[in-house]
Amino acid sequence: MARSASLLMIAMLSVCLSSPSAVAGGSCQAKLVGKSFACNLKFSNGPATTDCFEFNAMGISQHFSFFDDTIGNFGCACDTTGSFKSPKYDSSPNSFECVDDSGTQINGKVKGDKISGQGTDIDGNSLTYTCKVGLSCG
Numbered sequence: 001m002a003r004s005a006s007l008l009m010i011a012m013l014s015v016c017l018s019s020p021s022a023v024a025g026g027s028c029q030a031k032l033v034g035k036s037f038a039c040n041l042k043f044s045n046g047p048a049t050t051d052c053f054e055f056n057a058m059g060i061s062q063h064f065s066f067f068d069d070t071i072g073n074f075g076c077a078c079d080t081t082g083s084f085k086s087p088k089y090d091s092s093p094n095s096f097e098c099v100d101d102s103g104t105q106i107n108g109k110v111k112g113d114k115i116s117g118q119g120t121d122i123d124g125n126s127l128t129y130t131c132k133v134g135l136s137c138g
Contacts, residue, residue: 028078028096029064031110033057038134041070044126051129052137053115063090066098068137071119071127074098074106 032055042048051070059065061075079092098106106127108117113133120126 026093027090028092028094028110029057029076029090031093032066032076032096032115033064036134036136037115037131039068039129039131041127041129052134053131054137060101061098071104071106072100072102074100074104079107 034057035055037053037055039051039053040048041051049070051068053066053068055064055066055076057064059067059075060073061077063075063077065073065075067073076096076098077090079095079097080087080089081091082088094110096108096110098108103122104119105121106117106119106129108115108129114131116128116130118126118128
């Protein structure tokens with residue numbers, strides 16, 4: 001019985017040590033994928049609008065993606081943590097970056113059931129957004 005308990009402890013420790021995001025409370029991907037967000041967007045070159053961001057594990061990115069009706073389909077990754085000498089790619093628990101095939105970049109932060117951030121397109125136009133978990137976009 002003591003041997004079983006020791007093996008269980010070793011297994012749990014190895015999971016924690018092999019997965020930095022498990023220790024840090026999960027990656028941003030775990031907080032976003034499978035969720036839809038009701039969003040308010042403001043553009044530097046046009047009127048404000050509402051939209052729905054829907055995050056999923058499939059799409060154009062090897063990590064995760066989001067789609068919306070206003071600005072398109074984006075490939076995403078969690079931000080890098082660590083240092084230049086020892087980077088930990090796609091590991092931030094709260095911040096992410098996304099880009100579409102035309103060069104529009106979006107960054108954001110996850111805080112509870114909300115996300116917010118900003119973006120820039122290839123022409124230098126900017127947007128800001130704030131979102132809250134909502135009903136499915138589809």
